[in-house]
Amino acid sequence: KKKQPNPRLLPIDVIYTLQMADCTCCIAAQAGIKYGIQSAHYRLCPYTHELSGRHEVTFVDNDYFNYDHAVHLEAVKRFTPRYATVRDIMTELQCEVAGIAYHPLSEILEWADELAEHAENVIVIPKYDCIDKIPQRFMLGYSVPTSHGGTPLSVDLFRGRRVHLLGGSWSDQLAYLAALGDDVVSLDNNYLLKQAGFASFVYPDGTTGSLGEDFGLEVNNPRYVALAISFGNIGAKLNMLYAEKGADDE
Numbered sequence: 001k002k003k004q005p006n007p008r009l010l011p012i013d014v015i016y017t018l019q020m021a022d023c024t025c026c027i028a029a030q031a032g033i034k035y036g037i038q039s040a041h042y043r044l045c046p047y048t049h050e051l052s053g054r055h056e057v058t059f060v061d062n063d064y065f066n067y068d069h070a071v072h073l074e075a076v077k078r079f080t081p082r083y084a085t086v087r088d089i090m091t092e093l094q095c096e097v098a099g100i101a102y103h104p105l106s107e108i109l110e111w112a113d114e115l116a117e118h119a120e121n122v123i124v125i126p127k128y129d130c131i132d133k134i135p136q137r138f139m140l141g142y143s144v145p146t147s148h149g150g151t152p153l154s155v156d157l158f159r160g161r162r163v164h165l166l167g168g169s170w171s172d173q174l175a176y177l178a179a180l181g182d183d184v185v186s187l188d189n190n191y192l193l194k195q196a197g198f199a200s201f202v203y204p205d206g207t208t209g210s211l212g213e214d215f216g217l218e219v220n221n222p223r224y225v226a227l228a229i230s231f232g233n234i235g236a237k238l239n240m241l242y243a244e245k246g247a248d249d250e
Helices: 023-030 069-079 092-098 105-116 170-183 191-196 211-215 222-249
Strands: 013-017 034-038 057-061 083-085 121-124 139-143 163-166 184-189 200-202 208-210
Touching: 013 023, 013 057, 013 222, 023 034, 023 222, 057 069, 057 184, 069 105, 083 163, 105 121, 121 163, 163 170, 170 184, 170 222, 191 200, 191 222, 200 222, 208 211, 211 222
Parallel strands: 013 034, 013 184, 034 057, 057 083, 083 121, 121 139, 139 163, 163 184
Antiparallel strands: 200 208
């Protein structure tokens, strides 16, 4: 908690995932944040393919509570994204507790191979210790714990593999970036949208600010203002990490 990542050697893709497009995805794209959707239910932004290529669909996620492989595969075929998830790998007991259908590891890996024909990177999300059975050709997904769920495994088990951080707050994602370093290739965030609904935003270091308390702003719809500040601050943090590395090299 609250730990800050070291300067990075490698670039990282930070993705804003949005189901029903509005102008917030355009603000994210202009701030250098990439655009993601969830295959089960989405409205594509009409500015996709605009903004000098900055607003392409980079990430296609799935609704693992109601995973429909045919629907998810069709979306991945349509967008040929840089990253796509597959259904989380869970035990029969975990699925029973969550109230969702169980699918064995072998079936999920078959689905991952199908997705890999259309996505540059397929993200496999283990929720129990089966990492040694997941081929190196796939990325690993670590679901940052929230009220929605999370990966109940030590982050140490993910070291040495290419990792995508799924969800969570920016402060928690920074802590996992600190733990995994350059093993983290990409991350997606939708929690910013929830915070913005309360006129809250994030600073580069992950702490939370308030439009009213920090700036004395009283606006009719604070969501857009708060999100714009969050996107800008996350971009600034990434630039800071690269700049710090450059200074170390000197």
